[in-house]
Amino acid sequence: xxxxxxxxxxxxxxxxxxxxxxxxxxxxxxxxxxxxxxxxxxxxxxxxxxxxxxxxxxxxxxxxxxxxxxxxxxxxxxxxxxxxxxxxxxxxxxxxxxxxxxxxxxxxxxxxxxxxxxxxxxxxxxxxxxxxxxxxxxxxxx
Numbered sequence: 573x574x575x576x577x578x579x580x581x582x583x584x585x586x587x588x589x590x591x592x593x594x595x596x597x598x599x600x601x602x603x604x605x606x607x608x609x610x611x612x613x614x615x616x617x618x619x620x621x622x623x624x625x626x627x628x629x630x631x632x633x634x635x636x637x638x639x640x641x642x643x644x645x646x647x648x649x650x651x652x653x654x655x656x657x658x659x660x661x662x663x664x665x666x667x668x669x670x671x672x673x674x675x676x677x678x679x680x681x682x683x684x685x686x687x688x689x690x691x692x693x694x695x696x697x698x699x700x701x702x703x704x705x706x707x708x709x710x711x712x713x714x
Contacts, residue, residue: 575599575663578644587686593639597690598674599646600634602663604695605702611655613648616641635690658709673701 581595604627607616616623623641626632638644648656663670671685677698679685688694 573648574645575648575659576646576665578639581686587684590686593635594686594690596638596644597635597688597694598671598685600636600638600690601674601695601698602659602670602702603642603646603650604634604637605699606651606655606659609703609706611651611658613651613655615649617652630692633690633692634695657713658706661709662705669705673705674698677701 576599578592578595578599582592586592586595606612607624608627612624620641623637626641627634627637632640638646642650648659651659661667665671674688675685678688678694682688
């Protein structure tokens with residue numbers, strides 16, 4: 573299953589003033605958080621541990637990571653079983669909960685959600701919300 577693909581965004585109604593990589597920021601933020609929170613799949617944890625190390629050491633931003641390590645795609649193999657279940661419940665575009673949180677926390681004053689900077693400071697602003705959503709979700713699973 574593919575959760576997101578930057579191509580879906582930059583090939584559609586996308587701001588002309590931004591590079592296509594800006595379409596990877598929102599998914600990159602979620603994926604980086606998931607990997608750094610222990611929700612990573614074997615692809616990143618076992619097969620390519622340098623991917624996780626790159627994030628841990630902040631050698632690249634979350635959006636850059638998604639573009640480089642994931643070919644602009646966020647797929648189910650990026651996550652472990654718990655990560656997939658949480659992503660299905662929270663990241664899923666049909667439910668819209670992640671994007672609502674993302675927009676409320678990061679893009680209220682910006683022209684679009686694509687204008688959110690792909691930085692570790694942005695990640696730090698979003699992380700507490702994601703941590704809380706995961707904790708709430710885990711409580712509901714008991």
